Amino acid sequence: MPRNAALQVExxxxxxxxxxxxxxxTVDFFTARGRFTALHGISFDVRPGSVLGIVGESGSxxxxxxxxxMRLLPDHxxxxxxxxxxxxxxDLAHAAERDLRxxxxxxxxxxxxxxxxxxxxxxSIGHQLREGLALHLGLGRAAADRRAEELLxxxxxxxxxxxxxxxxxxxxxxxxxxxxxxxxxxCNPKLLIADEPTTALDVTTQAQILELLRDLQGExxxxxxxxxxxxxxxxxxxxEVQVMYAGRIVERAPVADIFAVPSHPYTGGxxxxxxxxxxxxxxLLPTIAGMVASPFAMPPGxxxxxxxxxxxxxxxxxxxxLARVGAGHDSACIRTAxx
Amino acid sequence: xxxxxxxxxxxxxxxLLLVALITFVILRLTxxxxxxxxxxxxxxxxxxxxxxxxxLDEPIPVQFFIFLRDLMTGDFGESLQFNAPAAGIVxxxxxxxxxxxxxxxxxxxxxxxxxxxxxxxQRDRAADFVITxxxxxxxxxxxxxxxxxxxxxxxxxxxxxxxxxxxxIQHIIMPAFxxxxxxxxxxxxxxxxxxxxxxxxxxxxxxxxxxxxxxxxLITHILPNAFNPILSFLGIQIGALIxxxxxxxxxxxxxxxxxxxxxxxxxxxxxxxxAAVLIIAVGIALTNLAVDLLQMLIDPRVRRQ
Numbered sequence: 001m002p003r004n005a006a007l008q009v010e011x012x013x014x015x016x017x018x019x020x021x022x023x024x025x026t027v028d029f030f031t032a033r034g035r036f037t038a039l040h041g042i043s044f045d046v047r048p049g050s051v052l053g054i055v056g057e058s059g060s061x062x063x064x065x066x067x068x069x070m071r072l073l074p075d076h077x078x079x080x081x082x083x084x085x086x087x088x089x090x091d092l093a094h095a096a097e098r099d100l101r102x103x104x105x106x107x108x109x110x111x112x113x114x115x116x117x118x119x120x121x122x123x124s125i126g127h128q129l130r131e132g133l134a135l136h137l138g139l140g141r142a143a144a145d146r147r148a149e150e151l152l153x154x155x156x157x158x159x160x161x162x163x164x165x166x167x168x169x170x171x172x173x174x175x176x177x178x179x180x181x182x183x184x185x186x187c188n189p190k191l192l193i194a195d196e197p198t199t200a201l202d203v204t205t206q207a208q209i210l211e212l213l214r215d216l217q218g219e220x221x222x223x224x225x226x227x228x229x230x231x232x233x234x235x236x237x238x239x240e241v242q243v244m245y246a247g248r249i250v251e252r253a254p255v256a257d258i259f260a261v262p263s264h265p266y267t268g269g270x271x272x273x274x275x276x277x278x279x280x281x282x283x284l285l286p287t288i289a290g291m292v293a294s295p296f297a298m299p300p301g302x303x304x305x306x307x308x309x310x311x312x313x314x315x316x317x318x319x320x321x322l323a324r325v326g327a328g329h330d331s332a333c334i335r336t337a338x339x
Numbered sequence: 340x341x342x343x344x345x346x347x348x349x350x351x352x353x354x355l356l357l358v359a360l361i362t363f364v365i366l367r368l369t370x371x372x373x374x375x376x377x378x379x380x381x382x383x384x385x386x387x388x389x390x391x392x393x394x395l396d397e398p399i400p401v402q403f404f405i406f407l408r409d410l411m412t413g414d415f416g417e418s419l420q421f422n423a424p425a426a427g428i429v430x431x432x433x434x435x436x437x438x439x440x441x442x443x444x445x446x447x448x449x450x451x452x453x454x455x456x457x458x459x460x461q462r463d464r465a466a467d468f469v470i471t472x473x474x475x476x477x478x479x480x481x482x483x484x485x486x487x488x489x490x491x492x493x494x495x496x497x498x499x500x501x502x503x504x505x506x507x508i509q510h511i512i513m514p515a516f517x518x519x520x521x522x523x524x525x526x527x528x529x530x531x532x533x534x535x536x537x538x539x540x541x542x543x544x545x546x547x548x549x550x551x552x553x554x555x556x557l558i559t560h561i562l563p564n565a566f567n568p569i570l571s572f573l574g575i576q577i578g579a580l581i582x583x584x585x586x587x588x589x590x591x592x593x594x595x596x597x598x599x600x601x602x603x604x605x606x607x608x609x610x611x612x613x614a615a616v617l618i619i620a621v622g623i624a625l626t627n628l629a630v631d632l633l634q635m636l637i638d639p640r641v642r643r644q
Binding site for chain 2: 067070075097101102103104105106109110112113117118119120121122131132135136145165167170180183186226
């Protein structure tokens with residue numbers, strides 16, 4: 001077989017076998033105000049070693065997606081009411097807690113928005129790193145300490161040994177997020193879910209953490225789901241982007257296409273509201289008018305239509321399905337051609 | 340850390356001086372001990388002798404000075420009732436009080452934290468409802484009442500336990516439970532509230548994302564963070580706990596300092612009351628110091644302050 005053909009077969013196999021495959025995932029919340037649907041049957045794949053960016057405003061369902069994939073939604077209020085999450089032959093949506101525990105922290109790991117509150121304040125960094133190592137790899141104290149030191153060095157902490165003995169409050173926000181990344185990478189996971197990993201950090205630190213994540217992705221080759229409200233973050237880092245709005249995926253495309261040919265008016269709005277260096281007056285940054293619809297009072301048809309400058313009467317009739325508009329490019333808009 | 344302990348211990352005499360002053364004043368405001376202690380038929384010589392022994396013939400400031408001077412040497416004078424050094428009499432009974440108080444405290448902590456955890460885990464379900472309701476009801480039950488009820492049921496009706504006194508394990512069960520019942524409701528409620536509060540923290544989700552089980556996160560991540568509010572409560576309540584143990588010791592005829600104080604106040608045995616109050620004050624101060632040190636040990640953020 002010529003080399004090229006072999007490569008093509010390999011690529012095809014890779015495309016055919018996603019690392020994790022979310023199918024029609026529906027999540028409902030049961031609150032004091034009543035029941036509402038936070039995720040309306042979303043489907044997507046993540047290929048091994050790729051970076052998927054999930055973008056959307058607060059309330060779009062991106063964090064719910066992340067927690068649902070880890071099966072860490074709050075028990076009392078949220079429930080997966082439909083769909084599947086296929087990961088290495090297991091349906092996580094229906095897996096037993098025992099099996100989930102074996103996967104969490106070993107094959108799939110997560111980092112969170114606020115590194116200040118994601119570390120337990122009363123335990124040392126070393127203690128919190130050793131926990132996962134002892135649990136999944138059965139490492140004893142000394143071996144776990146050695147590995148913990150390696151991990152801290154991996155996330156570019158300058159004096160890893162000294163850091164092991166420190167407590168969370170003794171570290172800066174950026175350092176804490178590095179520690180969180182080290183904890184997440186402790187067992188070489190195949191999938192890392194990063195839920196707004198840089199939102200709580202200052203701009204300089206944001207850039208450093210993103211660069212670190214990108215470098216680590218290159219070194220270790222895990223797949224990353226990067227959740228953010230910042231398209232700039234996605235542009236630097238993701239292979240593929242999906243835009244979420246009101247619990248649905250409204251557009252999905254390779255990262256370059258999202259910026260070159262946005263095919264959903266919401267994506268267009270997000271792109272317009274990004275500050276750019278050429279802008280003469282940054283105070284005049286355009287915004288998307290209106291607010292995200294309340295989950296208790298979803299507008300009929302396309303949930304975005306009340307805020308959409310292209311909306312017409314036909315937009316209220318039915319929820320537009322995600323339809324193919326280009327190579328690997330889907331949009332859920334019936335006026336996609338006008339965007 | 341060492342400097343902190345030294346500073347706290349250095350401040351201890353100041354609070355003790357205050358306690359001494361208050362005890363001194365109150366004991367002299369509440370009647371002449373000589374008249375109360377000696378019976379009506381005593382001779383003027385006897386009265387004069389006792390008045391001189393208690394230095395009550397001196398002016399008040401001189402009395403206070405003598406009192407303080409004696410304190411420095413640990414000499415509280417002779418007990419009027421027992422004709423023995425007052426400090427020795429108190430210390431003799433301190434062991435019994437400490438045994439009872441620590442058993443009661445241990446019981447309250449174990450039961451309180453355990454039941455509080457059950458409530459938090461079973462939130463809004465039957466177990467939570469029952470335990471919380473009983474705890475709230477228990478909070479409003481005075482310990483002398485509970486003690487009497489316990490004696491009625493377990494000693495008189497069932498005959499399982501002795502009504503009073505000290506001796507074996509069976510003697511300590513009812514008084515220890517009575518003392519613990521005073522702290523138990525609050526420990527249950529504080530544990531429940533702290534655990535529920537903490538379970539919404541991001542670090543709990545983060546700990547579970549490592550693969551730890553719910554139970555393990557509860558015990559190794561949430562519970563240690565819930566200890567400090569409980570310890571703060573105990574620090575505040577330690578004085579009330581001593582007050583409660585006076586009543587409890589009296590009900591169950593427990594041979595401790597509490598019962599001795601009550602008895603000595605009734606007989607105006609001034610040296611014993613003074614000795615007991617000051618020894619208890621030292622105990623309270625040291626307990627509070629221990630609470631602070633424990634909190635530092637648990638939470639590094641407290642250590643830094």
